[in-house]
Amino acid sequence: MNTFFPFVKEMRTLYNEGLSVETIAGKQTIYIITNTLTMDLQAQACVFNMMQHNGLCACIFCEETGVVVKSGKGHTRSFPYREIKPKARTSESIDASVEQAVQQKKPVCGFHGRYILKHLPWNEFHVNCTIDYMHGFLLGFLKRMMTLWIDGSSFEQPYFIGHKLKEIDKTLKNIKTPYIIHRTPRKIQNNLNHWKASEFRSFLLYYGIPCVEGILPNSYLEHFACLVEATFLLLQEKITAKDLNRCKKLLDVFYKCMAPLYGEETCGLNVHNLSHIVECVENWGPLWAYSCFSFDSCNGEISKAIHGKGNVSGEVYWAVHSEKILENEIKSLPHGKAKVLLKEIMSSRNTPNNENLEVGEQCYVMKPLVKMNIIPPSLAKEISIHLKIEEDKLQRIDIFKAVKIQRNRFVFYSKQCGRVKQNNSYTVLLQQPINRCDIVQVEYFIHISSPRTTIGVCSGFQRVHSLVKGRAPHIQVLELKSQEEDNFMLVPVSLFEEHIVYMEASGRKIIARFPNFIERD
């Protein structure tokens, strides 16, 4: 949105000078950018010629006026929870307010005057405008809430947990995430202001509840869990009507309890927007579909291209241009190591090389494969049962050990893979339970070419209950079912479903599921 700002200011100037705006508004690019409008609150006020987020009637979805309340040594505008919802804005009510504002030359119902987007082919901006959970949730009230938890100024409050920060940081530092989460958890102490939005997202969805459970008072934990569960549901790949109903209830409770628990001054416009977010998801789909995350990562790519202070636009242009030329040149290279290496550099990702893959049972097994000359007797028995052959015939079959496989859109690692020191990409959710275990940790893989079989040698876990009773069922406590060397489970990899986050806190084993695998850090 930053790049859009000067343009909006320019449009405002044109309005003041009475020039025709339709020629500018007719530009195709604006239409594409703004088909669904996602931006932070400051930009929103500017684009729609409205009051700032702390002003009277600043909500673009309804006519909530807000109230001025005390905040520290000054005052702020709060948008309190109301049993009877404020009147929703309509195209007609917006037009009337705008026209009155122009005539009276003062703000009316939140509007300073006309706004240029009115002239675009669609004009129901209160419908097209979406809520960005990156700015609103993560960098908005979640960051504020966490700051309140640990800030010295709130040491007399029941929610103050600053004195337990070391304990929380210890849990955080011990969490090893799957490779899908690029940023490993950082300490909160002295770091919170430097946390990226993606770190707040991971904290909210996965680590938050395990870290503060048993530390934050119960009423505060349950309140926080409402937000965790609702965010998870709204970020899923598929959201059902039942999920939306549940979200409505959870967010209603969260908003209602915000002022009694944390004070009226914490109910800013971001918190108020929670009362509109379910409708936004009903209209436009899951939160990830229009969040600012993807735009922010593009900004990151662009800023990487800038090395000096002069001719910045030229540098960006040449960086993009040369990347495109390189992409085309690589296509025309003969197959070989140079081509693979260049492709890897360009994609900045470790894409597995097809030459290093062996076709397994409903998966690719990644080389090297090491022949197992000695098989522990208990394992041999299990394998013979699995393959439905007699144990003494097993010696005639070549059995290989592998450390990682590729299946569907994931690479599943095992504990014996040398690369797993930093990550835990070996904890897997199964499609269906085996011996009542549907979570496994893979020790290594066994691959047999004929009959083609690929099996994970795993420790099995059983999900017992969710960590917070009745809330956030995607975070659950585990119980270990099999772990000894001679008690591993054999699991066909065709049952491997997806990666999950595995954590240990207060001596308990905990897992958290991902809401989707589309968003990346």
Ligand SMILES: [Zn+2]
């Ligand atoms: Zn509203």
